[in-house]
Amino acid sequence: MSVGANVLTGALRPEPREASLPRNRMAIAVLALVGAFISSYLLLHKLGLIGALACGTGSCETVQASPWAVFLGVPVPAWGIVGYGALFGTALVGLQPSHIESRRVAWALLGLAVAAFAFSLYLTALEAFVIHAWCRWCIVSALLTSSIFALSLAELPRVRRA
Amino acid sequence: MVTQKKKATASAASGLRRFYIVLGLVAVVGALALAYALLRGGAGGAAIEPVELAGVDDPRALYARAQGVVIGPETAPVKLVVFSDFMCPYCGQFASQIKPRLQEAFVDGGRLQIVYYDFPLGGTHRHSFLAARAARCAGDQGKFWEYHDLLFGRQSEWSPEASPPVDDFIEYAGVVGVERGAFERCLKSDRYADTVTANRLLGEQLGVNATPWVIVNNRYVRNALDYGDLKQVIEQELGA
Numbered sequence: 001m002s003v004g005a006n007v008l009t010g011a012l013r014p015e016p017r018e019a020s021l022p023r024n025r026m027a028i029a030v031l032a033l034v035g036a037f038i039s040s041y042l043l044l045h046k047l048g049l050i051g052a053l054a055c056g057t058g059s060c061e062t063v064q065a066s067p068w069a070v071f072l073g074v075p076v077p078a079w080g081i082v083g084y085g086a087l088f089g090t091a092l093v094g095l096q097p098s099h100i101e102s103r104r105v106a107w108a109l110l111g112l113a114v115a116a117f118a119f120s121l122y123l124t125a126l127e128a129f130v131i132h133a134w135c136r137w138c139i140v141s142a143l144l145t146s147s148i149f150a151l152s153l154a155e156l157p158r159v160r161r162a
Numbered sequence: 163m164v165t166q167k168k169k170a171t172a173s174a175a176s177g178l179r180r181f182y183i184v185l186g187l188v189a190v191v192g193a194l195a196l197a198y199a200l201l202r203g204g205a206g207g208a209a210i211e212p213v214e215l216a217g218v219d220d221p222r223a224l225y226a227r228a229q230g231v232v233i234g235p236e237t238a239p240v241k242l243v244v245f246s247d248f249m250c251p252y253c254g255q256f257a258s259q260i261k262p263r264l265q266e267a268f269v270d271g272g273r274l275q276i277v278y279y280d281f282p283l284g285g286t287h288r289h290s291f292l293a294a295r296a297a298r299c300a301g302d303q304g305k306f307w308e309y310h311d312l313l314f315g316r317q318s319e320w321s322p323e324a325s326p327p328v329d330d331f332i333e334y335a336g337v338v339g340v341e342r343g344a345f346e347r348c349l350k351s352d353r354y355a356d357t358v359t360a361n362r363l364l365g366e367q368l369g370v371n372a373t374p375w376v377i378v379n380n381r382y383v384r385n386a387l388d389y390g391d392l393k394q395v396i397e398q399e400l401g402a
Contacts, residue, residue, distance in 0.1 A: 037192035066214040
């Protein structure tokens with residue numbers, strides 16, 4: 001491509017604006033941090049370090065005390081901390097100037113988000129069809145992972161354009 | 163062009179700054195909320211609601227899982243079963259006015275056995291499940307009935323509390339001479355959550371819809387708070 005063409009495409013390129021910020025990654029980082037706190041809260045409860053869960057009309061204790069509150073020998077909230085922590089860390093890496101356009105980060109985020117979303121679906125199905133009880137913190141977590149999944153999908157077109 | 167780039171860079175930097183401020187705020191709020199939950203202590207991990215029980219669809223399995231607390235000899239010819247809730251005022255009335263008289267008139271003479279089953283109503287009786295577990299924890303040290311009486315005696319003290327009255331229950335353990343450390347460990351766990359849940363489910367199977375629910379040798383006694391009525395039913399059963 002000639003220098004002239006570069007100049008031309010540069011001239012036609014839309015004016016760089018604030019919109020070029022990786023807002024999806026920012027949102028993922030914030031949501032993942034919220035999710036990590038919720039998971040920490042549930043884990044502290046599981047470890048008996050805090051009082052009864054603030055659960056309103058939900059059945060958090062029923063869900064938390066059920067056999068499905070442990071996955072592969074590890075309390076589910078601990079998995080949540082690991083998952084949200086990984087998403088948070090990856091999103092922050094993706095906000096560094098050298099990685100803002102990184103496709104690897106985008107794919108890593110998507111991979112983690114798919115795993116988190118699938119795990120949330122599994123847990124929500126257990127609440128609905130097996131435990132027959134709802135924990136509002138688990139529902140909030142499921143909404144967080146769904147949002148993170150949608151945001152990480154939206155990241156792909158952005159890095160492809162880059 | 164250069165100005166535009168500078169503007170864009172400045173704008174991006176400003177956007178990132180705002181993002182980090184939001185992130186910092188979320189981190190501070192989250193950390194404070196966790197610290198508050200830790201300091202508050204609350205139920206300290208105590209199970210305060212019924213739990214999921216597997217394998218109790220069969221009534222016989224459920225009956226085996228449920229555990230009544232007994233006073234009086236197994237050989238007693240009459241058995242009185244009571245389903246009760248520690249937050250229910252009428253249950254308190256039964257415990258303080260009817261049970262002592264039954265004990266004196268029938269249990270002490272070996273003619274009556276009383277079997278106590280938990281029936282935590284839930285809903286507005288939000289602490290009754292924890293109270294039932296607390297009584298069972300006291301029962302570990304042979305003080306179920308003493309604790310049972312104290313819980314009912316001080317019902318107006320702990321019932322209205324907004325958060326689970328764990329500290330009150332631990333204090334009561336000391337009052338009835340239960341070793342507090344072991345009691346606290348038991349209370350701040352899910353111990354007996356399955357038993358209390360099974361008792362509640364058993365009550366549901368039997369059609370319990372109010373407390374105290376009293377059965378004398380398989381006869382439901384509608385007005386168990388009337389000692390005269392209850393005595394009459396027991397005497398009929400003794401005479402049969």
